[in-house]
Amino acid sequence: MAVLRKASLLAPSRPEEILRPVNPWFIPLSFVVALLGNLVPLAGMAAMARPDFLALVILYWCIHEPRYVGVGVAWALGLVVDVADATVFGEHALAYAVLAYAAEYFRRRVLRFRRWQQAPQVALLLMIGAATVLLIRFVGGAPLPHWTYALPPLVGAVLWPLTSVLLLWPQRPARSSAER
């Protein structure tokens, strides 16, 4: 069948497990945990290099489950972050909305790669989100930030394979005894 042939062209080059559908409760839970990660009090270098866990998780769901998480959800979560970080309302909301849109635009491309190969692309996507925040701050008259401003997206990208594995865990098929 033509459809099948087309599907095989689109499919990733490596064999893939057939995943179980995502539990809709798992998505909000992952957001809460990511937000907790953002709120943990840190100091010094750790605080400077801390990735935006929430952006990372939003990115994951936008790429893997675009039917559940898209621009709207990302925007609403951005508002929550604006309160938690005491920034102007709409700053992170806009950044996450742009991030979600970029993720939706690139998701097919990103999914064709292996996890560690996805990381550089994720770094780019996270940078787009960070750049949006930066742009808004520039409009508000902020000076050029320290170079460490680029650290969180990079650290986030390094953590991407781990994030993917963790968030995909509940969807992995149960191993039947016939299989192995």
Add this chain to the structure above:
Amino acid sequence: MHHVSDAPPPFFHRGPSPFARLAVFGLLSLALLFTDSRYGYLEGIRSVVAIALHPLQRIVQIPGETLAWVATYFTSQRELADEVASLKQQVLVQAPAAQGHELLRDENAALRALLAVHARFANAATAAEVLYTGRDPFSQKLFLNRGTDAGIKPGEAVIDQFGVVGQVTRAFPQMAEVTLITDKDHAVPVKVERSGIRGVFFGAGAGRMPELRFMASSSDVRPGDKLYTSGLDGIYPADLAVAQVTSVERETGQMFSRILCTPLAGVDRSGYLLVLRQGAAQLPRPDEPAEADAPKRGVRGKGRRSG
């Protein structure tokens, strides 16, 4: 969406396209940005979300608290004995000052009464713990675990055992946001301890040293000088330690010298802070148009809103 295979078949249709959604939410964000930074209409919503976030912020505290508890539990007897000994010694060293202090305070009160000067800041204060520090690299903020329920109000000064840490800029029911003295949009009126010269201490943002700005190059400021609040703003009580001058550069071409300082307080280290009540020292605040004289206020108008 240029490729044929990208477009979902009609039976998978999922409402407006991502770009349409981005446009809608983007415009919404811009509207919010504008409304929030120009007019403070959204503080109500902010405090509602802040209350909803509060349980999460408590949960985040647990690992640190547990670690601290475990560490305390396993402190050895010897360490405790050492600490007691050093504390005793410290008390002895401070005893003369403390004994003299009572006398001096009474004398000072009497003199001030004679001069009909406003009483010094009231001693009322609320101890609070740092919940977490703001993640925003553009502003220096932290959050305390006490809020309006403990009587904390925006504008109150926050100190630690070494000196001024910052100022409460927003108060929620169970939480308060503190803008640190190192924040780019924060200024503290100070005086130099040695010479008594008044000036304004400006924060410079993360990783940059705060400055004592607009000091004429002839002014008597030396490295090592201590800066204390002058109390002229009516926000910070007078005579709280703020910073120490680290370097003074005088260039012949410049009208002002460049004076870099190091905050004395553990601005980014202290875990427990004290919020000082605004006491009798508070003067009636001038009307809003007077906001133009920016350096007189603890936080300049812009900083209070956009941080």
